[in-house]
Amino acid sequence: MSETVYDAVVVGGGPSGATIATDLARAGRKVLLLDRAGRIKPCGGAVPPRLLEEFGIPHSLLVARARAARMIAPSDRKVDMPVGEIGYVGMVDRDVFDEWLRKRAAQAGAERRTGTFERIERTEGEAPTVCYREARGGDIKRVRTRLVIGADGARSAVAAQNIAGAERMKCVFAYHEIIESPQGTSDAFDGARCDVFYQGHLSPDFYAWVFPHGKTASIGVGSANKGFSLRGSVARMRDDLGLKACETIRREGAPIPLKPLKRWDNGTDVIVAGDAAGVVAPASGEGIYYAMMGGRCVAQAADAFLATGQPAALRQARKAFMREHGKVFWILGMMQHFWYSSDKRRERFVTMCADRDVQQLTWEAYMNKRLVRAKPVAHLRIFMKDCAHLLGLRAAA
Missing domain, CATH: 3.50.50.60 (FAD/NAD(P)-binding domain)
Known part of the structure; x- marks a missing residue:
């Protein structure tokens, strides 16, 4: 044979x-x-509705649907970005x-x-x-x-x-803990919201997150700094957010490529x-x-x-x-280079996220997986605001 x-x-x-x-x-x-x-x-397990459509994925695999994202600045200022009527962020295990x-x-x-x-x-x-x-x-x-x-x-x-x-x-090293979701909804945890922490003490060069997964949640952090304690950062988050007592189901870590x-x-x-x-x-x-x-x-x-x-x-x-997708990757790479480099810039970045133009185009780009070209005036406004923040001409709060 x-x-x-x-x-x-x-x-x-x-x-x-x-x-x-x-x-x-x-x-x-x-x-x-x-x-x-x-x-x-x-x-984190986030997927856009477009993925389900393009790859024939049943909605039954979604364990949660996030309707908003919350950006948390170094000052602990919180900016909520509702998805609105254009879709949702699907979550999978x-x-x-x-x-x-x-x-x-x-x-x-x-x-x-x-x-x-x-x-x-x-x-x-x-x-x-x-x-x-x-x-x-x-x-x-x-x-x-x-x-x-x-x-x-x-x-x-x-x-x-x-x-x-x-x-x-080049990679970011990611670590997260899957925990049992707390009962009910609070300011610290909402089963319909993804929380993203842009705070240097939690990650010096990337971000930390709390993503809902229905009965469970993912609490994690990423950093390219090999001397930074990812486990210690997650422990601080759980303690600060009142999630320390939640049962830990599993712990996982792996590198994530940057380019x-x-x-x-x-x-x-x-x-x-x-x-x-x-x-x-x-x-x-x-x-x-x-x-x-x-x-x-x-x-x-x-x-x-x-x-x-x-x-x-x-x-x-x-x-x-x-x-x-090359242009989107290039723009996101520039964003990471500029906005994640210091807490001062992270603060300004979260301030930008409060802008309605930024929110609308961000969600449209996420749902469609391409740059939104239909609104050149909005792009111009965002470009001008972005320059103002970079140059320090606009207040951070």
Whole structure:
């Protein structure tokens, strides 16, 4: 009996990897989805309604719908940003959400296996071989494939071994605790509101958050400062907000990339996606939608590569993604660089969030996942206000 050669082995079963496996299997490709068991990424779990529509996600997977966001400044000033009539921020639990995506991939025809990627072996004239272990210290298992797709996170072993410069990817380190939600609603916690803390003592260079998940809540923080205590910051938040007594269900930590890689493929037989490709929005840290959207771009490029045998087809994945979202990522990157650098600037940033023009365009951009071009006058007003805040010509409160 001849050895099975897969069209693609997808390493990593998060939103990006599962989406790729589903799309390729539906296209008639022979796909292996290789994923580590029991891994849950620390994540606020926010998704826009557009994600449910574009990727056929049932509303039943939403555990909460946030109707507002609250921005908290270093001075403890609070600015509420209601979503209004244009939508909501959906909240998902990653353990349930990710497993549903993996099961859908299997239903589409992808083969699932549990294992941890080790390396790729190559023999001239033959398809590459993916080596993995089913358990730590276990024997090496091998499968052959025409294409390897790395969707194995920000510290991707696939990317580090095959994509030049991937090992130097800059990341924010995120940590959160999933707790049992407190009973009732208070100023400190509202099950229909996402709270974002722009306070240097909680994060010197990013932000902290409290996101509702129905019966549970995510309390977390991110920072690129390796000497900063993320656990200590979350403990302070829980104490200050009266959430210390809430039962802790689990604790999770992981790096989150700050910028897309300049190249996603190795020019022959490997391409990366999701966090491995760096597709997390700067400033906001939003990743689920972009992981799935980027995954779809990778699946389309992979299908073209498998059809033609031309490695150049793989380059189209990054081009398609950046064409659609590159400008938004650039603007958010500039926002993070300027507004998160000091408590003085964070204070001004939260003040800007009280502006109705800013709120409206922010929510429209979030729901639509693109810059809103229909209101040039509002953009001009925001630009002028932004300059005034940067130059210190406008009061911070």
